[in-house]
Amino acid sequence: MLASMRKSRKKRNNSLEMELGAIILTAIVFLAAGIILFFMILYFPLSDFYKSASWESVPAEVTASKLAVKYDSGRRNNKVSYSIKIEYRYEFKGKICTGDRYDFFRSRNRYYTFGGLQMQQIVNHHPAGKKITCLVNPENPSESVISRELYYPALAFGIIPVTFLCIGISMVIYLILNLKRSKRK
Numbered sequence: 001m002l003a004s005m006r007k008s009r010k011k012r013n014n015s016l017e018m019e020l021g022a023i024i025l026t027a028i029v030f031l032a033a034g035i036i037l038f039f040m041i042l043y044f045p046l047s048d049f050y051k052s053a054s055w056e057s058v059p060a061e062v063t064a065s066k067l068a069v070k071y072d073s074g075r076r077n078n079k080v081s082y083s084i085k086i087e088y089r090y091e092f093k094g095k096i097c098t099g100d101r102y103d104f105f106r107s108r109n110r111y112y113t114f115g116g117l118q119m120q121q122i123v124n125h126h127p128a129g130k131k132i133t134c135l136v137n138p139e140n141p142s143e144s145v146i147s148r149e150l151y152y153p154a155l156a157f158g159i160i161p162v163t164f165l166c167i168g169i170s171m172v173i174y175l176i177l178n179l180k181r182s183k184r185k
Helices: 002-054 116-125 152-156 159-184
Strands: 056-073 078-092 095-099 131-136
Touching (some): 056 116
Antiparallel strands (some): 056 078
């Protein structure tokens, strides 16, 4: 009888250890994905946005302008993604520089499957040869941007990393509570 109880307890402990191991692995995956996506989707663009508040405004000239279109034919449907490609030239402290960043969200190979019409209007408003104003980082004159506008649809994607982080944190809390409970027994 005692031997069968020990076997039963050992089986339960092994089962619990396997369950906790799976939860730990899943929590790590969710936390890592959440952190990586947080930096890619929210932190880097918003950090650049806030840093650019102190950048200097200088005249510039558009040298090229187009709406970049990327086609992705997946299994179910064909997706079309868009990005703003505006190149410009400016002079900062006697040095001629070039830039290719319209804003911190919709340029530099950041493609979106939505907002194509609005992006086309922006491109149309910035034809080659147009005189514009850009913001230049005085500490790194090769870093510039045309618009400091926040692109809220891109920020809405911030819900993705927040969701991953919440799931990962919830799993960690569950593990802690479960470990405390199993130590009491």
